[in-house]
Amino acid sequence: MKFIDEYRDGKAAARYARLIARATTKPWTIMEVCGGQTHAIVKFGIDELLPKDVELVHGPGCPVCVTPLELIDKAIEIASRPNVIFCSFGDMLRVPGSSKDLLVVKASGGDVRIVYSPLDAVKIAEANPAKEVVFFAVGFETTAPANAMAVFQAHQKGIGNFSILVSHVLVPPAMEAILSSPINRVQGFLAAGHVCTIMGYTEYEPIAQKYNIPIVVTGFEPLDILQGVYMCVKQLEEGRADVENQYARSVRKEGNLPAQKLISEVFCVVSRKWRGVGEIPQSGLGLRDEYREFDAELRFGVASYTAEESSECISGLILQGVKKPHECTAFGTRCTPERPLGATMVSSEGACAAYYRYRRVSVAS
Amino acid sequence: MESVKEFAMSCPIPIDQYPTVLLAHGGGGRLMHQLIESMFVPVFSNPLLDVRHDGAVFQLNGTKLAFTTDSYVVRPLFFPGGDIGTLAINGTVNDLAMCGARPLYLSAGFILEEGLPMETLWRVVQSMKQAAEVAGVQLVTGDTKVVDKGKGDLVFINTAGVGLIEHDLTIAPTSVEPGDLVLLNGDIGRHGIAIMAVREGLEFESAIESDCAPLSDLVMKLIDAGIRIKCMRDLTRGGLASALVEIAETANVHIGIDESAIPVREDVQGACEILGFDPLYLANEGRFVMFVAASEAERALAVMGACAPDSCACVVGRVTEDPPGMVTLKSRIGATRIVDMFSGEQLPRIC
Numbered sequence: 001m002k003f004i005d006e007y008r009d010g011k012a013a014a015r016y017a018r019l020i021a022r023a024t025t026k027p028w029t030i031m032e033v034c035g036g037q038t039h040a041i042v043k044f045g046i047d048e049l050l051p052k053d054v055e056l057v058h059g060p061g062c063p064v065c066v067t068p069l070e071l072i073d074k075a076i077e078i079a080s081r082p083n084v085i086f087c088s089f090g091d092m093l094r095v096p097g098s099s100k101d102l103l104v105v106k107a108s109g110g111d112v113r114i115v116y117s118p119l120d121a122v123k124i125a126e127a128n129p130a131k132e133v134v135f136f137a138v139g140f141e142t143t144a145p146a147n148a149m150a151v152f153q154a155h156q157k158g159i160g161n162f163s164i165l166v167s168h169v170l171v172p173p174a175m176e177a178i179l180s181s182p183i184n185r186v187q188g189f190l191a192a193g194h195v196c197t198i199m200g201y202t203e204y205e206p207i208a209q210k211y212n213i214p215i216v217v218t219g220f221e222p223l224d225i226l227q228g229v230y231m232c233v234k235q236l237e238e239g240r241a242d243v244e245n246q247y248a249r250s251v252r253k254e255g256n257l258p259a260q261k262l263i264s265e266v267f268c269v270v271s272r273k274w275r276g277v278g279e280i281p282q283s284g285l286g287l288r289d290e291y292r293e294f295d296a297e298l299r300f301g302v303a304s305y306t307a308e309e310s311s312e313c314i315s316g317l318i319l320q321g322v323k324k325p326h327e328c329t330a331f332g333t334r335c336t337p338e339r340p341l342g343a344t345m346v347s348s349e350g351a352c353a354a355y356y357r358y359r360r361v362s363v364a365s
Numbered sequence: 366m367e368s369v370k371e372f373a374m375s376c377p378i379p380i381d382q383y384p385t386v387l388l389a390h391g392g393g394g395r396l397m398h399q400l401i402e403s404m405f406v407p408v409f410s411n412p413l414l415d416v417r418h419d420g421a422v423f424q425l426n427g428t429k430l431a432f433t434t435d436s437y438v439v440r441p442l443f444f445p446g447g448d449i450g451t452l453a454i455n456g457t458v459n460d461l462a463m464c465g466a467r468p469l470y471l472s473a474g475f476i477l478e479e480g481l482p483m484e485t486l487w488r489v490v491q492s493m494k495q496a497a498e499v500a501g502v503q504l505v506t507g508d509t510k511v512v513d514k515g516k517g518d519l520v521f522i523n524t525a526g527v528g529l530i531e532h533d534l535t536i537a538p539t540s541v542e543p544g545d546l547v548l549l550n551g552d553i554g555r556h557g558i559a560i561m562a563v564r565e566g567l568e569f570e571s572a573i574e575s576d577c578a579p580l581s582d583l584v585m586k587l588i589d590a591g592i593r594i595k596c597m598r599d600l601t602r603g604g605l606a607s608a609l610v611e612i613a614e615t616a617n618v619h620i621g622i623d624e625s626a627i628p629v630r631e632d633v634q635g636a637c638e639i640l641g642f643d644p645l646y647l648a649n650e651g652r653f654v655m656f657v658a659a660s661e662a663e664r665a666l667a668v669m670g671a672c673a674p675d676s677c678a679c680v681v682g683r684v685t686e687d688p689p690g691m692v693t694l695k696s697r698i699g700a701t702r703i704v705d706m707f708s709g710e711q712l713p714r715i716c
Contacts, residue, residue, distance in 0.1 A: 004635075010698050013699065014699065043702065044696045044700060045698065048701075094708070104385070106388070107385045107387050116567070337395075338708050
């Protein structure tokens with residue numbers, strides 16, 4: 001396929017693997033931030049091509065995984081109410097709340113629908129004026145512009161029966177939280193290419209300087225990731241800590257300015273709780289006062305919900321790159337995709353689900 | 366009464382986990398597999414069912430027959446490349462073909478929803494007639510029920526079929542052995558994407574058509590050519606991946622497949638990239654895998670190629686001993702990973 005096969009070429013991958021091996025003289029730990037990258041690494045077996053000294057650890061960049069439990073409970077509560085059409089991206093439906101998931105709500109008669117864009121939810125609201133239509137607005141900077149656009153449109157058109165349940169999170173504060181943790185072992189970052197497509201990468205420069213850590217904006221195909229690792233290893237070996245852009249075919253330094261403008265029109269930066277990690281200051285987006293009427297938490301009176309996470313689930317440590325999925329005692333036994341203890345086992349971008357699906361046992365090659 | 370109570374007490378599906386049936390229990394993945402394996406198979410267990418094939422194969426007065434059934438609940442009813450009527454015929458014809466049987470007679474049960482436009486039903490019936498003619502089967506008995514509006518989804522169709530087996534091959538997962546090759550009769554994923562595109566209003570540059578087609582003619586030609594077929598499985602819900610995992614688990618062998626050998630059309634691959642789907646798990650309605658000894662593969666491919674010249678039939682994998690019960694895939698960049706079933710259906714990802 002045009003512009004896909006080129007980035008999955010086996011010979012080119014082997015060449016990059018040799019380059020990385022040649023450049024590596026000591027052990028390095030590199031974190032890929034985005035869940036899409038984790039998925040690609042495990043699916044294609046990219047880490048198998050790397051020298052032993054280069055370890056990839058998996059970052060917090062899976063929106064499904066970091067959405068806090070209480071927000072799932074709020075979603076379930078709202079979706080269970082009569083007269084509500086609850087719209088969500090597909091992979092949020094299987095995330096377990098405290099007692100059930102949205103698929104169970106659907107099976108019990110709740111009107112839960114998978115949409116491909118928040119704008120579809122706005123259309124559903126227009127077509128069903130007697131119903132309350134709620135969109136589950138999760139994700140990083142990548143999904144924020146479309147969610148902002150949905151609210152903006154609903155506002156413009158005066159669609160009063162539309163609201164969003166917001167759990168937007170931001171990448172740079174999470175990277176800082178990881179770096180300032182006493183148990184941090186990350187020495188270099190592959191930053192999330194799609195997030196940077198929207199936001200650009202100037203906001204990473206102060207992080208690289210402050211923590212003296214190389215950050216390479218990286219894409220999602222096998223060759224992207226291998227090149228990103230190579231650029232990162234090279235910086236580490238040369239003692240540099242720069243922000244570099246591997247994913248130049250998609251990312252510009254300043255990002256997508258109209259998208260950023262739309263985000264800041266509708267959202268403002270707020271503190272957010274991350275599943276397994278806890279609250280990180282100034283790490284998410286919430287609706288601005290002017291758009292408060294679209295806040296589903298207020299509309300349905302669920303803002304004060306709290307929930308206790310499973311004490312057995314170590315997804316917090318996994319999301320910070322401290323532990324790997326198979327190091328969890330529940331992995332593959334008490335915790336499986338059919339019966340997940342935590343969200344990292346649910347989403348296809350979650351590190352645990354990726355490990356479970358692609359490498360549950362060691363495979364004789 | 367006592368026995369009823371006892372039965373209810375020992376429901377094998379963990380009730381605390383699944384008090385109700387979920388859509389995923391019909392998604393062709395792990396949950397459906399579990400439902401069948403832990404509820405249906407033990408309750409109805411008998412030597413024919415326990416083979417776990419697409420249909421039951423048995424002898425009646427010296428005549429070897431295959432018998433199968435399938436229900437069709439597709440939405441939308443009409444999609445590029447087919448409709449519920451063509452599916453209802455071809456699906457059951459293909460299940461018989463996978464047993465190595467020549468399909469003969471089909472039954473059809475219609476569950477119609479009150480308010481269904483007669484014109485719509487007429488179109489479906491016409492498609493069934495046409496598909497039956499192409500596949501060389503006759504619809505010889507049927508049933509009609511109508512349910513209240515809102516209690517059905519326009520039309521549900523069940524078909525059952527009987528076919529004649531005129532050879533001595535044992536076509537079943539248990540015949541699969543290390544050294545066998547896995548053949549695939551064409552590109553995968555088109556049916557899944559075609560349905561999804563219409564259902565969700567996704568627009569592509571050109572419509573992706575379902576691969577819906579009867580496989581009986583091709584299978585008969587393979588058997589007539591003397592190919593010693595060991596096992597076949599059509600790649601419906603759950604796709605290539607789930608079919609292979611089921612066979613590997615039943616036959617207790619390892620199946621290794623090569624990602625770069627599996628044909629996926631460019632438009633299907635593109636749709637998968639956008640939606641975050643893996644073509645290995647997408648439904649097909651005219652594709653099957655066939656297991657044959659390595660020495661027979663070339664001849665089998667020649668027959669497949671002659672039957673459908675533009676189908677890109679190919680070898681996609683090989684059976685070995687270890688690790689038993691497992692499917693692995695050699696990725697395009699040369700690394701190896703596990704292929705497992707999904708829990709239910711694939712869900713589109715966030716970003």
